[in-house]
Amino acid sequence: MAGLKEIRKRIQSVKNTQKITRAMKMVAASKLRRTQTAMLNIRHYSDELRHLAGVMSDRVECIHPLMVPRRTVRAEAIIVVSGDRGLCGSFNANVARYARRRADALEKEGIRPLLFFVGRKGAESLRTHPAAQDRRFVGLLGELTFDAMYDVVSFLSHGFLAGNYDRVTVIFNRFKSAVAQEVAEEQIFPVTENIFEKHEIVRDQAGRDILLEPSHAALADYVVPRFAATELFHDLMESAASELSARMNSMDAATKNAAEMIGRLVISYNKARQNAITTELMEIVGGAEALKG
Numbered sequence: 001m002a003g004l005k006e007i008r009k010r011i012q013s014v015k016n017t018q019k020i021t022r023a024m025k026m027v028a029a030s031k032l033r034r035t036q037t038a039m040l041n042i043r044h045y046s047d048e049l050r051h052l053a054g055v056m057s058d059r060v061e062c063i064h065p066l067m068v069p070r071r072t073v074r075a076e077a078i079i080v081v082s083g084d085r086g087l088c089g090s091f092n093a094n095v096a097r098y099a100r101r102r103a104d105a106l107e108k109e110g111i112r113p114l115l116f117f118v119g120r121k122g123a124e125s126l127r128t129h130p131a132a133q134d135r136r137f138v139g140l141l142g143e144l145t146f147d148a149m150y151d152v153v154s155f156l157s158h159g160f161l162a163g164n165y166d167r168v169t170v171i172f173n174r175f176k177s178a179v180a181q182e183v184a185e186e187q188i189f190p191v192t193e194n195i196f197e198k199h200e201i202v203r204d205q206a207g208r209d210i211l212l213e214p215s216h217a218a219l220a221d222y223v224v225p226r227f228a229a230t231e232l233f234h235d236l237m238e239s240a241a242s243e244l245s246a247r248m249n250s251m252d253a254a255t256k257n258a259a260e261m262i263g264r265l266v267i268s269y270n271k272a273r274q275n276a277i278t279t280e281l282m283e284i285v286g287g288a289e290a291l292k293g
Helices: 002-055 091-108 120-125 146-161 216-292
Strands: 075-081 112-118 132-137 167-177 180-189
Touching: 002 216, 075 091, 075 120, 075 146, 075 216, 091 112, 091 120, 091 167, 091 180, 091 216, 112 120, 120 132, 132 146, 146 167, 146 180, 146 216, 167 216, 180 216
Parallel strands: 075 112, 075 167, 112 132
Antiparallel strands: 167 180
């Protein structure tokens, strides 16, 4: 009977774990829908920012310092975007592995890599790497807001303008679908896209000319950093959506595995119970035969 009690305890334990994994899957699915909506909203904001840059295209006389590429790249800052928690399959391991390969490849090219981290798991995985830096941005993905991007972009832009590094890239998980993600890399500084590319329409919908105030240079100082913040925010939203989808799929697989384990334990329990009953019957029959004798 001790064996039966142990199996019953294991069945109850697996059922409790199954309840947790099922609840975590539902929470991740709910957050994923909100994150996808936020991704769509930031895409609209980016489109409007590009339209503003298009209006300014024929009036900006100088190139912003954050848009000037360096002739020689001696150091590169790599922002490794991972999650603050686990239980999401290979989500964190994939981005850490990619960042390690990227840093090693830069060292072979004679470029000094500097690893900065958004998320706790990536920092923990790469803490022993020689290129790892102490600066970490933890907790951004849990309550991701556009205002928080200004602190990150301000830190990166100051280092870029000061010459601490000549290029800034972001390594993150790009959201492809609810069941698929891929590790991607995108350059933040210098701003590679010509955001001041001229558009066919540089007037408002009524055909009136648009006045720019206070000055073109001041507007450029406003648009370029916010364009970089928008791109970084979009990358982090992609990573947040990828983490939620990875956790949802991981918890779904764990729930199914728990169901299969419960089925196997129930079969083992029934066999053990049947063996115990058979043993008791044989003992009763044997005792009865002994009394007859």
